[in-house]
């Protein structure tokens with residue numbers, strides 16, 4: 256890979272170890288994928304924040320980066336952590352977990368990373384169409400490429416952090432226009448009634464597409480709330496990093512494969528995503544990926560005048576940024592007995608340590624990960640069903 260004189264100096268360690276190791280990560284990645292050069296990025300989004308998911312090994316590396324003066328060169332945001340320090344729900348987690356998590360967040364902060372810990376950084380500041388990014392959260396990658404028209408590969412935590420420190424990324428994959436075209440035409444004949452159906456469609460497509468880019472035809476609804484669930488699910492069961500909803504004649508000519516999705520395909524996926532069904536779950540979880548302001552509004556409208564059943568927790572997860580904008584809606588949710596939780600989610604926190612063994616969610620991504628990552632039983636249901644399971648009417 257070609258490096259400029261300045262990049263070579265960084266590679267040789269003239270700016271210190273943190274930048275040298277970051278440059279070496281990027282060059283290795285670029286060489287592996289045949290990039291010819293590095294290109295500037297507008298922002299980086301870093302995964303690998305929850306102590307539950309990363310464990311001890313990367314902490315040493317983060318400490319070393321901080322100690323050798325590593326500071327981000329571009330706007331950098333970070334994924335959810337293992338807890339919400341401002342919410343009493345997490346007050347009784349073991350102190351070792353609390354302290355380790357605090358240290359990780361502190362290390363990112365010292366490198367200049369914005370520690371509004373969320374998987375939906377695009378609600379904080381949406382990248383413009385055509386801008387190059389180095390984002391690591393797979394659901395945010397699909398969202399950025401497909402809905403916002405920004406350009407990013409699906410980075411890992413270390414490469415996104417390296418890009419944040421250098422301000423650049425190797426020029427390959429989805430940074431090149433010829434790699435952003437759809438190769439598979441997906442005809443959706445299945446009936447899609449709600450966001451959970453879109454999540455199930457995403458799970459199905461991720462499995463059959465692998466890393467191919469689809470062009471979808473026949474979607475009944477294309478509102479953001481549905482596409483966000485579908486994209487997050489595609490990136491969960493597969494490596495899909497982008498989808499299209501339309502294409503020019505030239506783009507359609509590049510399609511080499513066609514598939515049709517029918518009701519039966521989604522029925523099987525939905526059945527698999529529910530490991531059990533419960534009369535009274537421990538937790539109802541909404542907010543994977545983290546809720547937008549309009550999703551919080553929708554939840555607040557649906558639960559106004561209701562009360563969470565005894566022994567059930569109702570979580571709505573979002574970023575602290577959105578929570579601040581939604582004060583009145585947060586009040587409605589809290590008055591109904593729900594919790595608006597920030598900086599974490601039901602997948603990356605320690606559910607069992609919080610006494611949760613059974614979970615209902617409208618997110619296909621959570622339904623996929625929670626049984627293996629948190630050893631909980633899951634029921635996958637659309638939002639309205641989730642609310643039915645969580646609330647009783649006040650008489």
Ligand code: F3S
Pocket residue numbers: 334335374394487542543544545572599600601602603620621
């Ligand atoms: Fe976000 Fe947690 Fe889902 S990080 S995408 S809410 S699994």
